[in-house]
Amino acid sequence: MRLDELDRSLLVLLLERPRAGLREHARTLGVARGTVAARFLRLQESGVVSGLAPQVSPRAFGYAMLAFVHLDLAQGRLDPVVEDLTAIPEVIEAHTITGDGDLLCRVVARDTAELERVIQRLIEIPGVTRTRSQMALTQRIPPRVLPLVRSSRWSTDRPR
Known part of the structure; x- marks a missing residue:
């Protein structure tokens, strides 16, 4: 699946503010709610977004x-x-x-x-x-992907 800048921005918002609704994310991104909903569904169906359950310790x-x-x-x-x-x-x-x-x-x-x-x-x-x-003695870095999504090395192109 090819991801564009809107997908990346949506992923950042989902990771930064997971409790906000798609309507709020659409407002933040300046796009229609239907666009965000369609992108979110596509990200789920392709496996980019793999879960919505709360993390329980x-x-x-x-x-x-x-x-x-x-x-x-x-x-x-x-x-x-x-x-x-x-x-x-x-x-x-x-x-x-x-x-x-x-x-x-x-x-x-x-x-x-x-x-x-x-x-x-x-x-x-x-x-x-x-x-x-x-x-394990102490968890120094919790499970995370937000820095990876934000990374300047993040690319939508396949390796050559």
């Missing part, structure tokens, strides 16, 4: 610990392992990776004893051959 539910757990897998077991991971609520994210390990999981826990229980559940999944974990 696991800390609010007592999950004060965050760990990154690397999983090594037996050959050909990726899909069944991922399916089993979805049954563990403390696994809040998982990515296939290059380098050491096959999957990198973000895992939350209330305390070290719970983290150990979660890691033991991970080890018991058929196809998981090894785990390595690292506990």
